[in-house]
Amino acid sequence: MKESIHDISHRAQVLRAEIELHNYRYYVLDNPSIPDAEYDRLLRELQHIEQDFPQLITTDSPTQRVGAAPLKAFAQITHAIPMLSLSNAFDDSEVEAFDRRVGAGLALEAEPVAWTVLDSVEYTAEPKFDGLAVSLRYENGDFKTGATRGDGYAGEDITLNLRTIRSIPLRLPLVHPPALLEVRGEVLMLKKDFQRLNQQQLAKGEKEFANPRNAAAGSLRQLDPGITATRHLTFFAYGIGQCDDADLPQDTHYRMLQYLSALHFPVSQECRVVSGLAGLLDYYQAIGAKRDALPYAIDGVVYKVNSLAFQEKLGFVSRAPRFAIAHKFPAQEAITQLLDIDVQVGRTGALTPVARLHPVFVGGVTVTNATLHNAGEIERKDVRIGDTVIVRRAGDVIPEVVAVVAEKRPPGALVFTMPEHCPVCGAKVVRLSDEAIARCTGGLFCPAQRKQAILHFASRRALDIEGLGDKLIDQMVDHAIIRTPADLYKLGLAALASLERMAEKSAGNILRAIEKSKHTTLARFIYALGIRNVGEATAKDLAAYLGSLDQLIAADSERLQQILRLQQIPDIGPVVAQSIVDFFAEAHNREVIEQLRACGVHWDEHEGKSVQNGQTAPLSGKTFVLTGTLPAMSREEAKEKIEALGGKVSGSVSEKTDYVVAGADPGSKYDKAVSIGVTILDQAGLEALLK
The missing domain is CATH 2.40.50.140 (Nucleic acid-binding proteins)
Known part of the structure; x- marks a missing residue:
């Protein structure tokens, strides 16, 4: 059913009211309630209505002006030359139409140069900054006044705030400056300064800014310039308003930007001169690809006819120049x-x-x-x-x-309430006091964590199952061959050999590596379990001071903290203790551990200190340094054997060193040990000590 003119008129009134409300929230309060893309959609709908029904256009329509009225808290400054906004293009076809209109408009002029729509127009292309447009007025070289764009015809006098921006020259670097120069550009906040500001806001318990544009606008409109000075704002120049400088380039927009740069105004280094439609679209793609890497936020690019003479010929429509357009990126x-x-x-x-x-x-x-x-x-x-x-x-x-x-x-x-139990496996969900993230405690059996748990269990510093990498684990889990780390020790040759790129020989190597991993150390086993906050060093400390996995499993939080406190284990506090208790509180985790032991995974029971009888580990308090190559033992193996008996392995020789274990080609550590009288052991001597 076709809409009546009354319905269309009512829709236009609703759109005007809604757009004006968003103008107020965006330009005045600096607190928009909708994204830019939604605002653009509303404005385009109103433009289409007024285009189809010109009789509905009103003098106060948002399509007839740029922004909102100035804040009453600031005095007003009238722009001698209006600061109009740009029309928008949202796809390649609209850019093509713009290029065609420009060519056609120039062809209509009776000029010595015969221009047709087929000729390529030269444009400048530059990033479209996502900040706040301002005008800076210089008289005889001195910065006198500065204003926001406001409604395009009058803006807010923010001179004192603009003077705090270090990228804005307070005096032009000219011996004979012009009597009047009006520079137009954008005030914005660099991404790094925006992140720092929000960190400060959080530290003070205050509201974060939604994006750099809001942060810049809010900072620039502070009634106290001292606050603006702390916000690290930046200015980029992109044009000139009034000017009586005879040296001002009169030929191209690009040379005008170079002129501004020579006067120490920041100008985007991404500005380029391009030719025709192909040049415009190539630039759009190039700047879009590097958008995230730019130090400032942009929401599109701006195309301007480069020739200033051609700009004058093309002129303006009611609220925008005919010689320029903004090509917006897809809405973020x-x-x-x-x-x-x-x-x-x-x-x-x-x-x-x-x-x-x-x-x-x-x-x-x-x-x-x-x-x-x-x-x-x-x-x-x-x-x-x-x-x-x-x-x-x-x-x-x-x-x-x-x-x-x-x-x-x-x-x-x-x-919304975060669940208390994992939606995948039903295990308890915990959120430690120093973390923002809640976590499932079913590490060894939760299907969501299955691949990661098995990969960690088999890693070099854990059970060290050679050849068992992430791709093979992915296959085994995806084919339901294994579900938990314990299933690794139940694998058969046929099941392994059936996997992609896994012949019988390779499968046999994997099975031998799995069999070899059964004899490990308590420290490696604790680390392999993947307990939250228990890294390799913490696992070694727990093994050295507790000496028994059963002691670790049985301890409640209070008992565990008491043990750790008595032993003065460094870097282990209540958070780590609670993570350990939460892990072993899950019956399924304990079941997987029992399966591992039943499959033959074991370690030397004398490892570390026994809490039950108070016996001290044989090498407790002794410091070792390893140097050179041992004939039948790697340094990692030697280190594990020493630490398993309570000893400490250091990287440098000092007066506190008890033993230096030296192999072939020992180096300077050996020489220093000899010079200060430290006991030196070869591999045989170390093995004798370990026994």
Whole structure:
């Protein structure tokens, strides 16, 4: 059914009111509630209506001006030459239409140069900064006043704040400066300064800024210039307004930018002169590829006819020049509804809440899922099921929910609660006091962690199963040949040999490596279990001071902390103790350990110190240094044997060294040991000591 003119007029009124509200939130409050792409969509809808029904255009329509009225807190400055915005192109066809209009417009002029639409126009192409447009007025070389763009005709007087920006010259470096020069450009915040500012905001318990543009605008509109001075703002020049300088280049826009650069104004180093439509689109692709690596945020590129004479010929429409256009990148932010929140379990047991979204096109793809990072982020952003949310996707980065549109929250929006048990295996979920991420404690049996747990168990510093890499483990898990590390010791030749690129000889080598790994050390076994916060050094300390896996399994948190405190084990505190207790509290983890022992995985029971009878490890308190090549023992093996008996292996010889174990070609450590009288052992001497 065709809409009536009354319905269309009403829709135009609604759009004007909504756009003006967003103008106020964006330009005045610096607190937009919708993404740029949503604003562009609303404005384009209104433009289409007014184009089809010119009688509906009003003098106060957002299509007839640039931004919002100046803040009343600042005095106003009227722009002698209006600061108009640019028309937008969102795809290649709109750029092609722009190039065609330019060529046609220049061909209509009666000039000595015969111009046709087939000739290539020369353009400057430059990044479209995502900041705040300003005008700087210099009189006789001195910076006098500065203003925001405001509504394009009058802006806010922010002179004192602009004077705090170190990239803005306060005096032009000219012996004979012009009586008047108006420089136009963008104030923005570099990405590194934005990250630092948000870190400071968090440290003070204050609200973070949503993006660098908001941070720059909010900083520039501070009533106290002292606050602006602390925000590390940056200025880039891109044009000139009023000017009476006879030396100002009169031929091209590119030479005008060079002129500004010579006056010590920052100008984008990404600016290029290109020819025709092909040049424009090639530049767009090139700058898009390096977008994430740029030190500042951009949301597109700007094309301008390079010839200033041609710019004058082409002129302006009501709110934008005919000689320039902004080619926008695909929206990195979009607005949609959050339908539900699921929880995914990663390879390391980390639980990540994931937003299930009403499909939305953002960053060049259709997005249906977005990360919410962790429970703390959900709480901080107050995200609820049913909310209207802003989703961001930049490049190849995983889409994320960045904010909630609070005014669109439905009455029945649900508060999300992180599950207490793993949604994959049912194990207890814990979140340590010093971590933002909640984790599943079922490390040895949780299907989500299966591949990572087995790969870690077989790694060189754990059970050291040679030849068992990630690709082979992937195959075995994917074909349901193994489920836990204990299943490695139940493998048969036929099952292994049936896998891709695995002949009987290779399978036999793997089985022999698995068999060899059965004899290990307690420290390696503890490390191989993959207990959260228990690294290689901590595993060695636990083995040395406890001496028994059963002691470790049986201890509750209080008992374990007491043991560790009495033994004064460095770097092991309540957090590590709780991680150990949580791991062994899972019956399935203990079951896998029993299966491993039943399959023959073992270690020397005299290793370390026995807590039960208080006996001290034989080499406790002794420091060793290894140097040279031993004939039948690697340094790693020697180190393990020494540490298994409570000894410490150091990397340098000192007065505190008890023994230096020297093999072939020992080097300077041997010489120093001789000079200070340290006892030197060969491999036979070490083996005798170990016995």
